[in-house]
Amino acid sequence: SQQGEEDPxxxxxxxxxxxxxxxxxxxxxxxxxxxRQNSGRGLVHLxxxxxxxxxxxxxxxxxxxxxxxxSSSLLITASRAADTASYFCAKMDTGRRALTFGSGTRLxxxx
Amino acid sequence: DAxxxxxxxxxxxxxxxxxxxxxxPISGHDYLFWYRxxxxxxxxxxxxxxxxxxxxxxxxxxxxxxxxxxxxxxxxLKIQPSExxxxxxxxxxxxxxxxxxxxxxxxxxxxxx
Numbered sequence: 001s002q003q004g005e006e007d008p009x010x011x012x013x014x015x016x017x018x019x020x021x022x023x024x025x026x027x028x029x030x031x032x033x034x035x036r037q038n039s040g041r042g043l044v045h046l047x048x049x050x051x052x053x054x055x056x057x058x059x060x061x062x063x064x065x066x067x068x069x070x071s072s073s074l075l076i077t078a079s080r081a082a083d084t085a086s087y088f089c090a091k092m093d094t095g096r097r098a099l100t101f102g103s104g105t106r107l108x109x110x111x
Numbered sequence: 112d113a114x115x116x117x118x119x120x121x122x123x124x125x126x127x128x129x130x131x132x133x134x135x136p137i138s139g140h141d142y143l144f145w146y147r148x149x150x151x152x153x154x155x156x157x158x159x160x161x162x163x164x165x166x167x168x169x170x171x172x173x174x175x176x177x178x179x180x181x182x183x184x185x186x187x188l189k190i191q192p193s194e195x196x197x198x199x200x201x202x203x204x205x206x207x208x209x210x211x212x213x214x215x216x217x218x219x220x221x222x223x224x
Contacts, residue, residue, distance in 0.1 A: 030211075042216055097161065
């Protein structure tokens with residue numbers, strides 16, 4: 001499969017805790033993106049990190065990319081109940097415009 | 112902007128019937144993507160267009176599926192004849208120019224009985 005692998009598949013934490021999700025892939029990429037999906041809704045873009053970048057921040061989100069290990073992580077700090085959703089990594093292969101999505105992590109933040 | 116608009120929101124049909132899903136991308140976006148989401152297979156790319164031209168349709172499951180983009184503001188995904196295994200949520204997404212992030216529609220929940 002060309003899809004990336006994500007772990008954990010599910011994560012349950014308390015409000016205020018940090019949540020870390022990991023993504024691995026096998027190909028050469030142009031960029032890697034993270035998306036959020038609330039139940040029954042479309043996906044919403046969170047952050048994009050390019051292959052020549054190692055770390056990126058957006059509000060409470062921190063994304064890292066290690067191209068030598070072909071892996072990325074998404075850290076959500078000080079989680080809130082409203083962060084409850086599924087989170088997907090998506091890679092854009094070199095020379096290609098479409099995204100290949102990983103299997104996703106279901107995050108549950110308990111109030 | 113209203114975002115990517117998909118219709119219908121829900122579709123229930125019987126096996127063997129033709130199904131047509133519709134998508135209006137964000138104005139000015141030159142890329143349009145069709146994805147399918149199921150519990151078993153996750154999010155799969157079916158086909159994507161650039162400037163109304165299909166670029167990669169290798170994800171289209173079989174000849175029963177076809178997609179068209181007659182102009183920059185409209186695309187259809189057709190399934191004929193439909194089968195129960197086609198039941199899924201179908202998403203349309205668009206992106207524009209140098210901005211490589213995708214904007215997704217709300218999806219069409221398809222149930223084939």
